[in-house]
Every structure is written in C-alpha cells, then in structure tokens.
Amino acid sequence: MDESADLTLRIQLVKKQPVFSQLTDKETEELASLFSEKKVASEQTIVKEGDPVDSIYLIASGTADVRHVTIKDNAPVVNSVAILSSGDAIGLNETGFYSISGKRTATVVAMTDMVLYRLSVAAFHGFALAHSHVSDIMHKHAENILNEKF
Known part of the structure; x- marks a missing residue:
C-alpha cells in the first residue's frame, strides 16, 4: 500500500470514531498521521487486562476477541465479551480513552x-x-454520552 493510500485509510478509521467526530478535516489528517501500522498474527495478544493504557488501536483489517476474566468458585473464568473487526477500536470507547484506573x-x-x-x-x-480545544471536545463528547446513558 502506498503512503497516501495508507494515510487515507487512517483518516477514514479516525473519522469512524465518535469521540473524534468534531475534529476539523485538518486536525483529523494530523491525528491520523500520528498512527503507526502494526501487523498482528492470529492468536497474538494485542493488549492484556490489567496492563497500563499506553495506546489505542484502530483495526484496519482482521478480527479480534475481547476477553474479560472473572472469578467463579475461586477459579478464573475467561469470558468473551465482544468481537471487534475493521473500523472498530481497541482501548477507545464512546467516551474516549480515559481510564479511571489507568489499566486495561x-x-x-x-x-x-x-x-x-x-x-x-x-x-x-x-x-x-x-x-487546546481538543480536550474540551473530548470531554464534552464524553459528558454527552454519559448524560444519554443516565
């Protein structure tokens, strides 16, 4: 894939994320240019529960399983809670990529x-x-989402 097609794809993926929806086209392009490509093989762990949130990922192609561990009868149980595919994000929900605990x-x-x-x-x-207005945009977006839920 040539570099301009790669940037075009990154821009499209950024625009699909509701939390970035109020960025200008120039800001969207600038943000998209900050993303770097990473190829992941099937069965490879992308992020691990409990690890620090140090990045987000946008899925260009492929499918991933989101797993959460619970304890039942003093034993860990791994539950599949979602399937992610092209256009989805890892570590970025509708309210942004803020984590109260800072952990995945x-x-x-x-x-x-x-x-x-x-x-x-x-x-x-x-x-x-x-x-400077980007943080305000993200906070307002998160506040609107939270107000809709409650």
Whole structure:
C-alpha cells in the first residue's frame, strides 16, 4: 500500500470514531498521521487486562476477541465479551480513552491476522496540547454520552 493510500485509510478509521467526530478535516489528517501500522498474527495478544493504557488501536483489517476474566468458585473464568473487526477500536470507547484506573479492563486477542494502527497516549497528549480545544471536545463528547446513558 502506498503512503497516501495508507494515510487515507487512517483518516477514514479516525473519522469512524465518535469521540473524534468534531475534529476539523485538518486536525483529523494530523491525528491520523500520528498512527503507526502494526501487523498482528492470529492468536497474538494485542493488549492484556490489567496492563497500563499506553495506546489505542484502530483495526484496519482482521478480527479480534475481547476477553474479560472473572472469578467463579475461586477459579478464573475467561469470558468473551465482544468481537471487534475493521473500523472498530481497541482501548477507545464512546467516551474516549480515559481510564479511571489507568489499566486495561480486558484482554484482546487476534482471531485472524490483523493490520492495526497504533496511537500512543503520549502522542495524543502532544496533539491535544497543540490544539487546546481538543480536550474540551473530548470531554464534552464524553459528558454527552454519559448524560444519554443516565
């Protein structure tokens, strides 16, 4: 894939995320350019429950299983809670990629070979500092989502 097609795909994936919906086209392109490609083999763990939230991923292709561990009769039980595919995000929900604990709340394992785009929290923080209104947009979006739920 050539570089311009790759950026076009990253822009499309960013635009699919509701939390980024109020960014301008220029901001969307700038944010998309910060994502780096990562290829993941089937059965590879992408993120692990309990690990620090250090990045988000946008799924360009492939399918992943979201797993959460619970305890039943003093034994861990792994439950599949969602299946993610192209256009979905890992570590980014409708309210943003803020974590109260700062820890991942689920493990995500590739079910097929996958192409992901990764954005570190540090890179996003730099983007948000360069565009002071971005944090306000994300907070307002999160507040609207939470108000709709309650």
